Amino acid sequence: MQMPQPFLSIRTLLAVAAAGTGLLGAALIVSGAVTVPTASAAGGSANGVAVHSATATLTDAQIEAQNQMAVNVMNEQAMQPKVLADGTKEFDFTASTFQWALYPGKTEQAWGINQQVPGPVIRLTVGDKVKFVVHNDLPEPTTIHWHGLAVPNDMDGVPDMPVPPIPQGGFYTYSFTVTKQMVGTHWYHSHYDDDFQVDSGMNGVMIVDPADTSTLPHHDEDALFVLGATKVDGVDPENAFTIDGKSYPYAPQLTVHKGDKVLLRLVNTSAESYHAMTLDGYTLTIVAQDGQPLPDPEAVSVVSIAPSETVDVTFTANQTGDWLFHDTIQGNLTNPDDKLDTLGGAETVIHVK
Amino acid sequence: MIGVAMFVCGVLAVGAAFLFLGLHLRSGSAIWVSKASLVTGILFVGFALVSLKVYPGAALASSSVQQSVATVSHATGAMTGMTAMGRSPTMGVASTAVGVTDASSTALSNSQMKAQNQMAKDIMNEKGMTPKVLQDGTKQFTLTAQPVIWHLYQSRNVNDWGYNGSVPGPLIRVKVGDKVEIVLHNELPEATTLHFQGISVPSDMDGVPTISQKPVAPGGSYVYQFTVTPDMVGTHAYFSDTDAGTQIDAGLHGVLLVDPAEGKQYPDADVDALFELGGLAVDSSPSENVFTMDGKPFPNAPQLTVQQGQTVIVRLVNNTAECYHAMHLHGYTFQVVAMDGHPLAKPISGNVVSLAPAETIDIRFVANNPGEWMFHCHIMDHMMNPDDNVDEMGGLTTYFHVVANSNESGQS
Numbered sequence: 001m002q003m004p005q006p007f008l009s010i011r012t013l014l015a016v017a018a019a020g021t022g023l024l025g026a027a028l029i030v031s032g033a034v035t036v037p038t039a040s041a042a043g044g045s046a047n048g049v050a051v052h053s054a055t056a057t058l059t060d061a062q063i064e065a066q067n068q069m070a071v072n073v074m075n076e077q078a079m080q081p082k083v084l085a086d087g088t089k090e091f092d093f094t095a096s097t098f099q100w101a102l103y104p105g106k107t108e109q110a111w112g113i114n115q116q117v118p119g120p121v122i123r124l125t126v127g128d129k130v131k132f133v134v135h136n137d138l139p140e141p142t143t144i145h146w147h148g149l150a151v152p153n154d155m156d157g158v159p160d161m162p163v164p165p166i167p168q169g170g171f172y173t174y175s176f177t178v179t180k181q182m183v184g185t186h187w188y189h190s191h192y193d194d195d196f197q198v199d200s201g202m203n204g205v206m207i208v209d210p211a212d213t214s215t216l217p218h219h220d221e222d223a224l225f226v227l228g229a230t231k232v233d234g235v236d237p238e239n240a241f242t243i244d245g246k247s248y249p250y251a252p253q254l255t256v257h258k259g260d261k262v263l264l265r266l267v268n269t270s271a272e273s274y275h276a277m278t279l280d281g282y283t284l285t286i287v288a289q290d291g292q293p294l295p296d297p298e299a300v301s302v303v304s305i306a307p308s309e310t311v312d313v314t315f316t317a318n319q320t321g322d323w324l325f326h327d328t329i330q331g332n333l334t335n336p337d338d339k340l341d342t343l344g345g346a347e348t349v350i351h352v353k
Numbered sequence: 354m355i356g357v358a359m360f361v362c363g364v365l366a367v368g369a370a371f372l373f374l375g376l377h378l379r380s381g382s383a384i385w386v387s388k389a390s391l392v393t394g395i396l397f398v399g400f401a402l403v404s405l406k407v408y409p410g411a412a413l414a415s416s417s418v419q420q421s422v423a424t425v426s427h428a429t430g431a432m433t434g435m436t437a438m439g440r441s442p443t444m445g446v447a448s449t450a451v452g453v454t455d456a457s458s459t460a461l462s463n464s465q466m467k468a469q470n471q472m473a474k475d476i477m478n479e480k481g482m483t484p485k486v487l488q489d490g491t492k493q494f495t496l497t498a499q500p501v502i503w504h505l506y507q508s509r510n511v512n513d514w515g516y517n518g519s520v521p522g523p524l525i526r527v528k529v530g531d532k533v534e535i536v537l538h539n540e541l542p543e544a545t546t547l548h549f550q551g552i553s554v555p556s557d558m559d560g561v562p563t564i565s566q567k568p569v570a571p572g573g574s575y576v577y578q579f580t581v582t583p584d585m586v587g588t589h590a591y592f593s594d595t596d597a598g599t600q601i602d603a604g605l606h607g608v609l610l611v612d613p614a615e616g617k618q619y620p621d622a623d624v625d626a627l628f629e630l631g632g633l634a635v636d637s638s639p640s641e642n643v644f645t646m647d648g649k650p651f652p653n654a655p656q657l658t659v660q661q662g663q664t665v666i667v668r669l670v671n672n673t674a675e676c677y678h679a680m681h682l683h684g685y686t687f688q689v690v691a692m693d694g695h696p697l698a699k700p701i702s703g704n705v706v707s708l709a710p711a712e713t714i715d716i717r718f719v720a721n722n723p724g725e726w727m728f729h730c731h732i733m734d735h736m737m738n739p740d741d742n743v744d745e746m747g748g749l750t751t752y753f754h755v756v757a758n759s760n761e762s763g764q765s
Contacts, residue, residue, distance in 0.1 A: 145683070147681070147704070148686070148704050150684050150685055150686065150722050151684070152722075152724070153684065153722075153723065153724025153725060153726070154724075156683055156684060156724070156726070156727075158683065158725075158727050161725045161727065161752070162724075162725065181686060194733050194736075195733035195734055195736070195737065198733065237734075271732075271733040271734070272732050272733060272734055274677070274707075289701065289702075289703050290686070290702070290703035290704045290705055291686075292686060292701075292702035292703055294701060295699035295700070295701065296699065304707075306677070306679035306705060306707040306731070306732075307679050307731045307732050307733070308679060308681055308705050308731035309679065309703075309705045309707070
């Protein structure tokens with residue numbers, strides 16, 4: 001007698017299982033719940049979905065190095081000048097184009113000084129004699145204007161008023177003596193094709209201290225947040241917003257200790273956008289505007305800062321925790337291509353330990 | 354989305370199982386089981402395929418629509434963010450400005466364009482309109498709102514609406530104690546009114562259509578009367594308050610300066626200059642894209658010349674219907690001494706002042722740094738004229754010329 005055939009053989013079961021799995025996989029891919037990672041997802045993917053990036057030429061190590069530059073800007077690590085025989089501080093600036101990672105999956109071509117955005121932090125003291133030798137390796141002319149500084153007219157950096165702009169391949173030496181008028185938080189930026197060049201990264205911060213720093217109020221922490229903007233993917237108006245050159249989550253985060261008196265210097269380098277900054281959990285006290293001390297400090301929750309303004313604010317870190325420092329203009333808190341509208345743009349975290 | 358996919362896969366898998374079963378059993382005895390399985394399998398697979406087409410398709414479509422809506426709202430949000438501050442005073446509200454049309458590029462002669470540039474200089478130098486003085490001493494100013502062809506830059510002339518043939522309208526300069534009458538004649542094709550920002554006039558003199566008064570019909574007139582009181586001293590804006598988004602940017606705006614009863618508001622100033630900021634939309638732009646100082650964009654905006662060492666007051670009035678402006682002076686730290694005409698008890702120093710629409714700010718500096726210093730809005734697309742080549746300066750840009758004293762040089 002023959003062995004009875006099983007109702008369902010193992011082979012049949014395996015075949016059905018295989019078919020079912022194949023169909024499941026196909027359906028999931030078709031429905032978009034899973035995507036095949038593509039080679040262009042440089043810097044990782046956002047929220048598990050591969051993000052198309054403009055040019056994927058930076059390695060993770062390079063991106064990390066750039067993010068460290070942003071941390072150095074936040075910590076006001078200043079560029080070291082070459083000191084000449086007569087004591088003049090000479091700074092070498094090279095304006096060039098380079099790849100800059102804004103946020104995961106987005107790298108743009110930046111135009112900036114010494115391969116960083118913002119450019120190097122410059123810290124000077126009243127009485128300093130300074131020279132900035134600016135080399136132009138950009139595809140078009142450029143200048144540097146020292147915003148807030150009453151320099152001699154031929155050092156002011158406005159094209160043809162009176163000095164012509166620096167041609168491609170050329171250089172110009174800006175030299176002046178640092179005066180009392182210059183004390184405070186200021187910045188520098190191109191004044192040629194500025195709507196484009198400044199937002200592409202041709203900007204940086206200059207902090208000037210008085211000759212006698214004991215006259216300054218004491219702070220336990222002194223940090224710099226440069227509020228920037230740029231246009232990605234040829235969109236107008238500005239659609240990507242940065243702190244110290246990076247959009248969240250690449251923006252640098254500050255750590256302070258409970259009880260610290262903290263000074264935050266805010267500089268709005270955006271060509272077109274206002275920013276309105278707040279620190280969750282804290283009142284901010286405005287102590288200076290455009291480097292000039294306010295006659296009476298002003299306690300606020302939101303600091304409105306127009307393009308090109310600088311504002312110094314203080315707070316005492318009396319509440320531990322992780323506090324969001326962010327723009328209240330909601331549209332400045334998103335990164336283009338950000339599918340899930342999580343944190344982005346002009347925000348970062350201040351950790352109080 | 355995942356739920357639908359799982360459902361479809363489940364149905365497909367079950368259908369496939371039934372098909373296998375049906376095919377496998379065909380050779381067996383339970384032929385009816387086989388046929389039933391086949392039919393069931395076909396039905397399941399068919400249902401799954403239909404679902405795949407309808408549901409995931411719909412899910413895909415709706416999710417992509419949601420994503421693109423989200424993207425659009427992000428873009429709008431970003432624009433709103435910028436718009437809220439850099440363009441519109443109200444968050445997220447689309448521009449209500451209706452643009453001006455181009456007039457022929459030959460509509461104005463060279464001498465007419467020169468005459469308009471001189472009007473701009475006269476505004477900067479605060480040359481006030483001469484009133485007719487009535488029997489009882491009332492100062493009567495007549496403002497006729499009428500079409501005017503206005504030159505902007507290069508070969509661009511536009512069809513504006515202005516008071517008395519100029520944009521901005523005439524400077525009205527009065528002092529405390531004056532009895533003032535402003536007669537508005539309407540020669541526009543639509544109704545209009547006049548509003549004085551920042552001064553307390555009687556309610557029926559406030560110029561709000563239907564609330565303060567019936568709007569003045571084409572061909573009609575209205576007389577605005579008030580007595581100048583001490584709290585009115587300072588720099589103020591005036592403009593049409595009817596269909597204001599269109600009419601202001603068409604050119605119906607100007608400045609009212611009120612001096613104290615005796616002497617000057619700033620007795621220590623050697624120079625007292627006015628820069629009134631305007632805006633308009635050309636080329637059917639949905640928002641303002643041309644900006645003016647005393648009625649003209651650079652290079653036709655008036656430029657200020659002062660002597661080294663002089664004390665300078667600059668009055669700023671933002672008569673742009675939509676945009677904020679961030680005005681920056683090169684070469685100096687200045688002091689903000691008044692806002693909306695009111696003196697600050699403690700002046701605030703800086704080098705950038707932000708003005709919302711209709712705000713006025715007075716700044717003061719001592720011109721100790723000789724040279725040509727740019728004075729401009731730092732919202733950089735306000736420094737350009739449409740059709741600009743790279744770095745052709747335009748818009749809200751001008752220069753202060755600080756002439757060096759012959760026996761002094763360098764910075765002080």
